[in-house]
Amino acid sequence: MKFPTLTTSAGATFAPAGRPAAAAFAERVAKKHFQDIAELEHGLEEALFHGVCAERPPRDRRRIVSALRMIASHLSKQGISPFLVTELNRFNAALEDLDRGTVHYSLAHIPARNRPVLGSDIWEVRAYASIAFDILLSGGDNKAEAAKKVCMGLGPSATVIAPNSSNIPKLLIEWHRELNENRCNDGSAQQTFDSRDRFLLSMSKGSGGIVGEQLALAVIEFATLLAIRAAPPDVIKKILESGAGKIRRK
Numbered sequence: 001m002k003f004p005t006l007t008t009s010a011g012a013t014f015a016p017a018g019r020p021a022a023a024a025f026a027e028r029v030a031k032k033h034f035q036d037i038a039e040l041e042h043g044l045e046e047a048l049f050h051g052v053c054a055e056r057p058p059r060d061r062r063r064i065v066s067a068l069r070m071i072a073s074h075l076s077k078q079g080i081s082p083f084l085v086t087e088l089n090r091f092n093a094a095l096e097d098l099d100r101g102t103v104h105y106s107l108a109h110i111p112a113r114n115r116p117v118l119g120s121d122i123w124e125v126r127a128y129a130s131i132a133f134d135i136l137l138s139g140g141d142n143k144a145e146a147a148k149k150v151c152m153g154l155g156p157s158a159t160v161i162a163p164n165s166s167n168i169p170k171l172l173i174e175w176h177r178e179l180n181e182n183r184c185n186d187g188s189a190q191q192t193f194d195s196r197d198r199f200l201l202s203m204s205k206g207s208g209g210i211v212g213e214q215l216a217l218a219v220i221e222f223a224t225l226l227a228i229r230a231a232p233p234d235v236i237k238k239i240l241e242s243g244a245g246k247i248r249r250k
Contacts, residue, residue: 036074036077036078039074040070040071040074043070043074044067044070044071047063047066047067047069047070048063048064048066048067049063061095061098061099064095065092065095065096068088068091068092068095069089069092071088072085072088072089072092075088091106094106094107095107120186120188120189121226121229122160122161123184123186123188123189124186124188124189124192124226125157125160125161125223125226125227126161126172126175126189127175127179127184127189127190127192127193128192128219128220128222128223128226129150129154129161129172129175129220129223130172130175130176130179130180130193131192131193131196131199131200131219132150132153132216132217132219132220132223133146133147133150133172133173133176133216134176134180134196135200135212135213135215135216135219136149136150136213136216139212139213139216143173144169147169147170147172147173148169149213149216150169150172150216150220151168151169151172153216153217153220153221153224154220154223154224154227155224157223157224157227157228160227161227179193180193182194200215200219203215203218203219203222
């Protein structure tokens with residue numbers, strides 16, 4: 001019996017002629033998969049940080065639009081349901097319409113009933129500050145010591161994540177408790193904290209295998225960079241001049 005030659009969505013051909021042919025087919029599909037992932041990662045890096053809109057700051061809306069378009073194209077190549085890809089493209093189009101003065105219902109502002117909710121950027125910095133706090137606790141510091149070290153490392157950027165507060169270390173302990181007990185109302189910040197082990201492993205490997213307080217320092221430096229995004233110009237200047245992101249020692 002002669003088996004027909006099959007052509008896959010990855011562009012590979014396969015004639016089922018036994019185990020060697022199957023292994024070769026699997027290898028070709030795997031190579032195509034990793035190539036697609038590499039192209040997506042490169043494309044996202046270009047869209048978000050370089051590329052045609054290099055003059056735009058990180059997280060500018062046009063960068064997000066370009067990145068979402070890249071993701072939709074990748075999903076389409078992988079054979080994801082076209083209905084799902086269409087929904088992603090519709091959301092992307094809604095973002096583009098903002099520049100034309102049209103606000104779609106999915107992007108419409110919802111007025112706060114009481115005090116305004118802090119932006120997710122601020123809560124993201126709080127999550128990373130809490131991760132650094134968590135590392136110091138694991139290293140033997142008590143809560144007061146760990147909170148003080150993190151806030152000293154954050155420097156002026158601490159005022160970005162806790163405006164009008166006179167006791168930021170106390171707030172940091174509370175943020176850590178909320179995140180650790182899965183009670184944070186900001187879903188992105190909660191996810192950041194919950195997936196901290198993977199993040200810390202990556203950061204440790206990328207910094208020569210650092211652990212303990214040095215790893216906490218690296219996380220604080222990362223949190224400081226994130227805080228700059230949400231800071232007003234005068235605070236950004238103070239952050240950069242202060243050398244924030246270092247755990248100061250007596």
